[in-house]
Amino acid sequence: MIPPSLRRILETRIDILSVSPWLFWGKAGSGKTCAAVEIYKRWGGMRAFWDAQKTMSAFFEHEYTIRKTLEDADLIVLDDVAARSPTNPQLDALRMILEWRRGKPLLITSNLGPDALDTVLDDRCASRICAGWCHEFKDADRRLLGAIIT
Ligand SMILES: Nc1ncnc2c1ncn2[C@@H]1O[C@H](COP(=O)(O)OP(=O)(O)OP(=O)(O)O)[C@@H](O)[C@H]1O
Numbered sequence: 018m019i020p021p022s023l024r025r026i027l028e029t030r031i032d033i034l035s036v037s038p039w040l041f042w043g044k045a046g047s048g049k050t051c052a053a054v055e056i057y058k059r060w061g062g063m064r065a066f067w068d069a070q071k072t073m074s075a076f077f078e079h080e081y082t083i084r085k086t087l088e089d090a091d092l093i094v095l096d097d098v099a100a101r102s103p104t105n106p107q108l109d110a111l112r113m114i115l116e117w118r119r120g121k122p123l124l125i126t127s128n129l130g131p132d133a134l135d136t137v138l139d140d141r142c143a144s145r146i147c148a149g150w151c152h153e154f155k156d157a158d159r160r161l162l163g164a165i166i167t
Pocket residue numbers: 018019020043044045046047048049050051052097126127128154159160
């Protein structure tokens with residue numbers, strides 16, 4: 018479920034392995050989450066796959082556990098960032114997540130790219146998210162390929 022173009026980049030661009038975060042962005046159904054799941058499965062060590070909205074909402078209730086995981090995990094995936102407009106506490110939570118995870122493997126998926134993330138998030142979060150590797154998923158909605166239209 019990793020598109021060939023992405024696979025090629027992961028295999029040949031060794032420099033990418035040392036940057037963080039990775040942002041996979043593109044339209045709905047373009048395959049971002051599936052690719053993130055595949056990378057998550059292949060990554061060694063302790064990993065966490067989080068829905069961004071749920072994590073930001075539950076952040077202050079579970080701050081200690083989340084912080085510990087952010088510090089210890091070998092890979093964190095934050096799926097669907099900026100799917101909805103966050104509240105101010107949720108924005109604070111996201112900024113803290115990005116700070117605590119700075120320099121460590123963090124894979125973020127979003128429907129919004131570097132040009133648009135700051136319209137839903139604030140510029141401080143957007144800047145941190147786009148500071149590593151940004152990869153656009155350009156394929157058309159794959160869900161529609163299996164749709165039955167009569
Ligand atoms: N590389 C692939 N080859 C074929 N089908 C794929 C591939 N990647 C994903 N798909 C199919 O496309 C569907 C949508 O993929 P996915 O959920 O990863 O999209 P998404 O970009 O995360 O969408 P959204 O923005 O709505 O979250 C999946 O159900 C899967 O069956």
